[in-house]
Amino acid sequence: MSQSKDIQFDGLYAHELTVSRSEQILLEDADLHLAPSTITYLYGENGAGKTSLMRCLAGLLPSDQGSIYWNKQPINHPDSSYFQDLIFLAHSLSMKNELTIAENLSFYANLRLKGGISQQSLSKQISDVLLELGIGGLENRMFAELSAGQQHKVALARLILEPAKIWILDEPFVNLDQKTRGWLAAKTLEFKNNGGVVLFTSHHHIDELPVDQKVGVEHE
Numbered sequence: 080m081s082q083s084k085d086i087q088f089d090g091l092y093a094h095e096l097t098v099s100r101s102e103q104i105l106l107e108d109a110d111l112h113l114a115p116s117t118i119t120y121l122y123g124e125n126g127a128g129k130t131s132l133m134r135c136l137a138g139l140l141p142s143d144q145g146s147i148y149w150n151k152q153p154i155n156h157p158d159s160s161y162f163q164d165l166i167f168l169a170h171s172l173s174m175k176n177e178l179t180i181a182e183n184l185s186f187y188a189n190l191r192l193k194g195g196i197s198q199q200s201l202s203k204q205i206s207d208v209l210l211e212l213g214i215g216g217l218e219n220r221m222f223a224e225l226s227a228g229q230q231h232k233v234a235l236a237r238l239i240l241e242p243a244k245i246w247i248l249d250e251p252f253v254n255l256d257q258k259t260r261g262w263l264a265a266k267t268l269e270f271k272n273n274g275g276v277v278l279f280t281s282h283h284h285i286d287e288l289p290v291d292q293k294v295g296v297e298h299e
């Protein structure tokens with residue numbers, strides 16, 4: 080990642096990004112700007128490279144070339160708050176099967192809040208958000224024992240429990256019932272209206288969620 084030049088863009092800015100997998104170039108010299116208070120919809124066919132781009136923006140996959148800036152600073156700069164500000168919800172959900180729902184959510188919340196909340200308050204917040212999501216009372220169930228949709232809801236609870244400034248969401252609407260789709264769309268809009276940056280993928284149009292920008296990743 081190159082050192083900071085005169086970057087003018089707030090939010091997330093990727094400059095001349097080249098991303099490849101298995102020697103296949105998915106994205107070449109691409110510029111992408113995700114401004115504060117915007118929702119960006121990332122679209123493309125299966126295998127086009129959406130997840131790869133998101134993983135790259137989340138710092139999990141190295142780019143071949145290019146630079147990524149968060150509020151004008153390279154994301155891997157020691158002073159950057161990027162990884163503290165980012166929630167990346169991967170398609171895989173990144174939850175431990177052998178932990179309960181409450182344990183999984185507490186683990187992530189404690190990482191980000193760094194002890195800034197009492198465990199009692201956190202437990203209450205977890206119960207409240209699970210209730211909101213229609214899975215109230217399942218706090219002590221093992222993650223592995225839930226349905227696909229219920230597991231997905233647990234991952235979404237992170238968006239409420241953890242303060243963040245940017246959400247990168249890989250297919251966040253998949254497996255959700257209509258009520259929860261509406262809930263997620265409303266929370267996403269609220270986050271955007273509070274200055275948040277949102278990037279999400281979906282294979283289906285989400286009627287409930289107006290977007291500010293559409294970005295396509297396409298096969299050659």
Ligand SMILES: Nc1ncnc2c1ncn2[C@@H]1O[C@H](COP(=O)(O)OP(=O)(O)OP(=O)(O)O)[C@@H](O)[C@H]1O
Nearest residue numbers: 100101103105123124125126127128129130131132
């Ligand atoms: N772990 C991996 N190792 C090697 N190649 C990979 C890996 N993951 C994905 N790829 C390849 O990278 C390309 C892009 O995959 P990616 O998952 O980014 O696409 P996508 O647009 O998210 O697809 P989908 O809509 O099916 O989720 C594909 O050709 C895929 O085979």
